[in-house]
Amino acid sequence: MxxxxxxxxxxxxxxxxxxxxxxxxxxxxxxxxxxxxxxxxxxxxxxxxxxxxxxxxxxxxxxxxxxxxxxxxxxxxxxxxxxxxxxxxxxxxxxxxxxxxxxxxxxxxxxxxxxxxxxxxxxxxxxxAQIDVAALQKLDVKQALIERASADLDPPLSQDSRYIREEMTEVGYSHLLAIASFDGLVEGSRLSRILGGTANEVQCTLVRVLLEEYGNGRLSRKHSTFFAQMLTEFGMNTQPEGYFDLVPWEVLACGNHNFLTTERKRYFLHYNGALTYFEVAGPAAYRNYLAAAQRLRLSEAAMGYWELHIREDERHGRWMLDDVALPLAEKYPDQAWELVLGYDQEKLMGDRATTAVMRSIREAEQAALLT
Structure with a gap:
C-alpha cells in the first residue's frame, strides 16, 4: 500500500x-x-x-x-x-x-x-478577525442556536445550489466526488477525539453520532464505505487522500480547524457548536447532490451515500441541537457564546469552501469541453 x-x-x-x-x-x-x-x-x-x-x-x-x-x-x-x-x-x-x-x-x-x-x-x-465576537457574547445563546438551526435546516436555494441541481455535468459530479473524498473516506474520525472523559448525556449523544457514522461497528454500513462505492462506480481512486492535490485550501482549512478544536479541550464548546451546524446544514447540501445525480440518471451506487446522509444527518442535527448544544449552554452559561462562535465560524468557513469547490468544478467542466 x-x-x-x-x-x-x-x-x-x-x-x-x-x-x-x-x-x-x-x-x-x-x-x-x-x-x-x-x-x-x-x-x-x-x-x-x-x-x-x-x-x-x-x-x-x-x-x-x-x-x-x-x-x-x-x-x-x-x-x-x-x-x-x-x-x-x-x-x-x-x-x-x-x-x-x-x-x-x-x-x-x-x-x-x-x-x-x-x-x-x-x-x-x-x-x-472575520467574526464579531463582542456581538456573540451578548446573545441569548439558546435562542440564537435555535434560530440559526431553523434557518439552516432548509435554506432557500442559492445560485450554486441551482447550478448543481440543474446544470452540473457528470464531469462536474465526478470532480465533486474527488474533492469530497478527502473527508468522505475518513469521516467521523476527528469526532472520536473528544469522546473520552466522564459519562453524561451529552457524551452519550456524541457517541451515538459517531457510532452511526461508523455503521455501528460494521464496515459494510460505515458511511465511508458508501462513499467508496460512489467512487468505484466511476472507476475512481478509493484510497483516502487519493485526490489530495485537488482539494482547495479552503476545504483543508475546515479539516485543520476541526483538528485544532478537537485537540484542545478548552475548545470543546467551540467544536460542538461547529458540529451542530455541520449536522443541521448537511442534508440541504446532500439533497442538491442527490438531485444532480438523479437528473444525470446515475445508478443507486453512484448516489447512495447522499440518501443515507440525508436520513441520518437530519436525526443527528436534532440530537446535536437538543441533546448537546442546548444542554451545554445551560451547563456553561458564562462561556456558552462559544457554541455560537463555533456554529457561525463553521458556517463561514463552510461557505468559503463551497465557493472554492464550485469554482474548481466549473474549471474542470470547462477543461473537459476544450479536450
Missing amino acids: QSNLVMFPSAEAGKISIQTKERTFTKYERAEEQFIKLLVTEDLDNKLDVEPARASEFEQTLSWAISAAYQSDRSDQQAHRFLQRILYRINRLKLFWYDDLRHYTNERSPYLYSCRNQIEAAWQKWEL
Missing part, C-alpha cells in the same frame, strides 16, 4: 503566467517537498539541533507564507494553500492510517509542533 503520510498524488496545481508568481509558487513547492522529507527523518529534532540548515529553506518559506497569507492586505492564495497543506500533514499524524509504523516516528516532535503552532497562531487570529 502506498504511504499515506509521504506520497500524495503529484498532479500539477496549475501554471501561473506572471513570472514573479511563478517563482513564488515554485518556492512553495520546494519548501513542501523539504518538509515531507523532514516528516520521516529519524530522530528529527536531534538532527536539526546539529544541522539546522536542513530546515532553513522551509522555515524561510513558512515565515514568508504566513506574512503573505495573514498579514498582508492582498492575501496570497498560494500562501494559503501551502500553509494549510503543511498544517494538514502535521495534523493527520493524530489519526492512524494503517500504514507503515515508521511514518509516525515524529508524531510528538517538538519541531513539528512548533511549526503547527506558528501557523495556527497567525491563522486563527486572521479567522477570528
